[in-house]
Amino acid sequence: MQIINSILCMQALAIAPEREGRRIVLVPTMGFLHEGHASLLREGRRRGDVLVLSIFVNPIQFGKNEDLDRYPRDMERDCQIADACGVDIVFTPTVAEMYPRGFQTGVTVRDIALPLCGASRPGHFDGVATVVTKLFNIVRPDVALFGNKDYQQLAVIRRMTADLNLPVEIVGMPIVREADGLAMSSRNAYLSPGERQSALCLVRAIKRARELFASGEHSVAVLMRETRAVIEQEPAAVIDYVEFRDGAMLNELEVADSSTLLALAVKIGQTRLIDNTVLGEEL
Numbered sequence: 001m002q003i004i005n006s007i008l009c010m011q012a013l014a015i016a017p018e019r020e021g022r023r024i025v026l027v028p029t030m031g032f033l034h035e036g037h038a039s040l041l042r043e044g045r046r047r048g049d050v051l052v053l054s055i056f057v058n059p060i061q062f063g064k065n066e067d068l069d070r071y072p073r074d075m076e077r078d079c080q081i082a083d084a085c086g087v088d089i090v091f092t093p094t095v096a097e098m099y100p101r102g103f104q105t106g107v108t109v110r111d112i113a114l115p116l117c118g119a120s121r122p123g124h125f126d127g128v129a130t131v132v133t134k135l136f137n138i139v140r141p142d143v144a145l146f147g148n149k150d151y152q153q154l155a156v157i158r159r160m161t162a163d164l165n166l167p168v169e170i171v172g173m174p175i176v177r178e179a180d181g182l183a184m185s186s187r188n189a190y191l192s193p194g195e196r197q198s199a200l201c202l203v204r205a206i207k208r209a210r211e212l213f214a215s216g217e218h219s220v221a222v223l224m225r226e227t228r229a230v231i232e233q234e235p236a237a238v239i240d241y242v243e244f245r246d247g248a249m250l251n252e253l254e255v256a257d258s259s260t261l262l263a264l265a266v267k268i269g270q271t272r273l274i275d276n277t278v279l280g281e282e283l
């Protein structure tokens with residue numbers, strides 16, 4: 001496994017596989033890998049010849065009062081996980097090289113990036129779309145894998161890839177959950193043991209909504225009220241948003257169907273967690 005910091009080196013390494021018709025697979029991450037990332041890497045290994053893991057904590061997707069400075073990092077452990085998953089290249093560029101002095105260009109995806117996390121975290125998806133475009137241009141993957149936990153991120157990246165005719169197949173992978181149902185996230189590392197318990201209100205809320213939907217309740221107003229009520233029972237939880245949206249365009253709805261997305265963002269103490277489910281799909 002090679003560890004590459006330089007953009008030029010990474011670009012040079014991508015030339016031979018491209019010329020020889022070997023498929024490059026990219027798993028973009030911000031590091032502090034967990035089983036969710038490992039599942040992307042294992043699937044990536046299956047789908048191509050050269051597996052590239054990028055690790056880059058992207059400053060331009062964090063807002064002013066967000067957790068950029070304390071975002072968890074552990075390069076040694078990440079490399080062990082990468083190696084065990086069959087990664088060929090870990091690409092971990094510096095901020096100075098990704099965003100040199102004078103950098104001025106950004107990629108903006110419009111409507112689909114505006115609600116949900118786009119509303120709570122202004123500019124976040126511009127940062128994501130810009131760095132993913134750069135990573136695609138540097139690594140030149142045939143396939144890139146992302147987790148469904150960041151449902152809106154995946155929708156934004158799919159839209160951007162189609163709109164800009166980027167020759168990359170985008171693959172979304174199921175959310176990986178802990179045994180008790182908490183969606184895996186690098187940010188779970190921030191939670192104290194008490195907060196870790198409180199965080200289970202997200203999955204309880206999702207299960208409640210799914211049960212109601214399965215028993216025939218399709219009114220979004222009712223589903224919304226009941227889902228919020230589960231989270232509001234948890235004293236440590238502060239709702240950022242609870243939204244039922246159409247799973248394709250993320251438009252608002254009055255009546256839910258099996259393709260409806262329930263998306264949640266909830267603060268537990270200082271930690272903002274997100275989770276989601278599509279009502280007609282398996283949890």
Ligand code: PAF
Pocket residue numbers: 028029030031056058061128131132150153
């Ligand atoms: O999902 C993430 O870890 C990041 O948003 C991504 C896609 C690597 C872009 O920085």
